[in-house]
Amino acid sequence: MIDKASGVPAYRQLADVLRGRVRTAGYAPGSQIPSERDLVAEFGVSRPTVRQAIELLRNEGVLLAEHGRGIFVRPIPTVQRLARTRLSREARERNQGTFLGDAAAGGWEPSVSVRIHVEPANQRVADLLHLSPGAEVCVRDRLMRADGNPVQLATSRLPREITRGTAIEQVDTGQGGVYARLEEAGHRLGHFEELVSARQPTPEERSSLQLTPGIPVLTITRVAIADGGYPVEVNDMVLSAERYQLHYVLPAE
Amino acid sequence: MIDKASGVPAYRQLADVLRGRVRTAGYAPGSQIPSERDLVAEFGVSRPTVRQAIELLRNEGVLLAEHGRGIFVRPIPTVQRLARTRLSREARERNQGTFLGDAAAGGWEPSVSVRIHVEPANQRVADLLHLSPGAEVCVRDRLMRADGNPVQLATSRLPREITRGTAIEQVDTGQGGVYARLEEAGHRLGHFEELVSARQPTPEERSSLQLTPGIPVLTITRVAIADGGYPVEVNDMVLSAERYQLHYVLPAE
DNA sequence: TAGTGGTCTAGACCACAGC
DNA sequence: CTGTGGTCTAGACCACTAT
Structure with missing residues (x-):
């Protein structure tokens, strides 16, 4: 999934994949996504790299992390x-x-x-x-x-x-x-x-x-x-x- | 400067110090601040910790990093x-x-x-x-x-x-x-x-x-x-x- | 060439949630 | 207790800027 020779940083590629899964509702709003350690295993990168990708998506407002519980797709808020x-x-x-x-x-x-x-x-x-x-x-x-x-x-x-x-x-x-x-x-x-x-x-x-x-x-x-x-x-x-x-x-x- | 026993994460303490220097114009708008490696020496923390603090301030819109040049206080933009x-x-x-x-x-x-x-x-x-x-x-x-x-x-x-x-x-x-x-x-x-x-x-x-x-x-x-x-x-x-x-x-x- | 920020690793320990 | 995210380290190499 991650092409280390593409020139695009691994954490950005990973963020793109995860953002895509959220957009296409592969990961549904409000649902929990795989843990950081699971993503390490799935994509073959180190945990800091996974965290960097997740950090990016948290700042974009796509994901939400809860200490001790997991990482979730940010639910659509009531406006x-x-x-x-x-x-x-x-x-x-x-x-x-x-x-x-x-x-x-x-x-x-x-x-x-x-x-x-x-x-x-x-x-x-x-x-x-x-x-x-x-x-x-x-x-x-x-x-x-x-x-x-x-x-x-x-x-x-x-x-x-x-x-x-x-x-x-x-x-x-x-x-x-x-x-x-x-x-x-x-x-x-x-x-x-x-x-x-x-x-x-x-x-x-x-x-x-x-x-x-x-x-x-x-x-x-x-x-x-x-x-x-x-x-x-x-x-x-x-x-x-x-x-x-x-x-x-x-x-x- | 950094109190490792305070319970407040080191990168947050560092970010607070740097934000304070920007607010009180210790670091002037548009000016370059010390390099990451200088901050490592000044505050006695590792480089990733310094980078985490700077990342926080970049996301707040306080600092601006330029690859190969340095880190700068974001100049006040024209609106x-x-x-x-x-x-x-x-x-x-x-x-x-x-x-x-x-x-x-x-x-x-x-x-x-x-x-x-x-x-x-x-x-x-x-x-x-x-x-x-x-x-x-x-x-x-x-x-x-x-x-x-x-x-x-x-x-x-x-x-x-x-x-x-x-x-x-x-x-x-x-x-x-x-x-x-x-x-x-x-x-x-x-x-x-x-x-x-x-x-x-x-x-x-x-x-x-x-x-x-x-x-x-x-x-x-x-x-x-x-x-x-x-x-x-x-x-x-x-x-x-x-x-x-x-x-x-x-x-x- | 030297100095800068950008990326990545392997591992450690802590704090919190939930069973 | 187990699994989760949060913090931190020491180091390596790359890419960019300037001299």
């Missing part, structure tokens, strides 16, 4: 669609915030841990909020769970000038959440801008979100812009790319 | 912002398509290779286009380049029923691109839906897009919906997450 239309005023007024709206739509039980503090704005935050670097911002650091499982990290930053004395600086922001309190304070929201990208998680994110290796995270930076055209909030979100799909609707005009 | 507002009719009428519009905005030289064929719709495509599985679809397979560098893969599928006899089945679709030809054929566009996620690239995508290991791809599935509410095109796009940021604007109402 949550995050509809970005939930930022509408009407939707905001019905619930505590966008996360709770998504939970209602997805049929899972939401819970949120919040930590609040005040810090000086760094260069990036100052630029996004049109503040001078070092100006005070109120920081709402949140970990969202779905049915108890951590699924999303979110860090909102708002100018302290706006939040001082409001429920935004409280753990419980009340009906309608932060955005409702902003509008009550006279900052009527005009639109949101979202910057979406993806990357490998940091070790901290990997443990907070209980991510399996090989799964990247989606990053969303959302800036809320008030009717006057000035920014009032920047929200940095980190989501497991395995579990989330973002849904945007764009007009053709 | 292209893909403004999804460019789908407006006015913008479409000015140019050949959204990719060319993004190029004009970003100031780079665009080029596109196109391959066209007809195939039966699979289950997913049939669902998205409201067709029966097996119905013929016209497939436009494209590789987009910016200044000669491959940056994006896109595969559009349209019902054959709609494209038969139109320039959509030609390599050059003419002024305004596919969307202009669709409107000429009487399919006035109502809105677009985009589903965004991320994952590790397949080996094929990695070579087509010349991706460096450890960098995930952004995936966008865009469905164009005509005024009558029926879908006319599904476009699957794959972009390097290192090079792209998606920009969405959402109304607050």
